[in-house]
Amino acid sequence: MRPEQLASLLQQAGIRAGDVVFVHSSLKAIGPVDGGADAIIDTFLEMLTPKGILAVPTHTWATVNDKQPVFHQRYSPSTVGVLTNVLRGRQNAVRSLHPTHSVAAIGRRAEEFCAGHERDETPCSPISPYGKLIDWHGKIVLLGVDLTRCTVFHCLEEVAGLGDIWTLDPVRRRRYLIRNDGTVLESWIREHLHHTSDNYGRVERELLEAGVMTIHQHDTAILRVVDVVKSRDYLVPRFRDNPRLFL
8 A cells, every 4th residue: 555545545534634643553454555654654644734643552561560660751662563663763752651551642732642641540541641532532543453452442431430340450559660861750550450452342333333433445454433532422321331341
């Protein structure tokens, strides 16, 4: 796929200048793109313009743990894909401070988007960047991946009050955060106890029928777009009606 074809696909999917877009991706799944990860990032940035925000997960939950409790804002690699590491390595990228669920973003408001994550006791609280995706009317782009990668749903679990019921470990664990400038912060966090995300695909048909999500395709590249506000308005009542929806 050429970058201009990706741009056309994004335009069909409703991505516009000024949007706040959070991308989960699998480059292997979408097939070769001329220019690789950098070309994909550039295509998004050109479409969004500096007024928008391009963000990605830079999660380290697989590598920061009781045995290795240190997260470094600059040097800890993301464990969720090539695109995430390429974006976080860009000079104009900002990365949030969180031991397991950090994000990286580019855009005029990227600093504001990422700020304060180090204060969160949970991975995806309503005041985290994931919560800001709701407040800022963001869009989730699932590029070559499905709903099982849609991390913002963990935030919606907390909004619905389910975090303390079955999502989060009640035990707080000590971690250390190292800023780019070398400053060290102590962090106490509660990690996810159940892998509810494994079951997020159960609601794909519902979200399509409700207009919460759309699917677009070019050759082997499949792109899902989730409207974050619509997902909150649809899923939070579903969670409250059926707290075991994803168990």
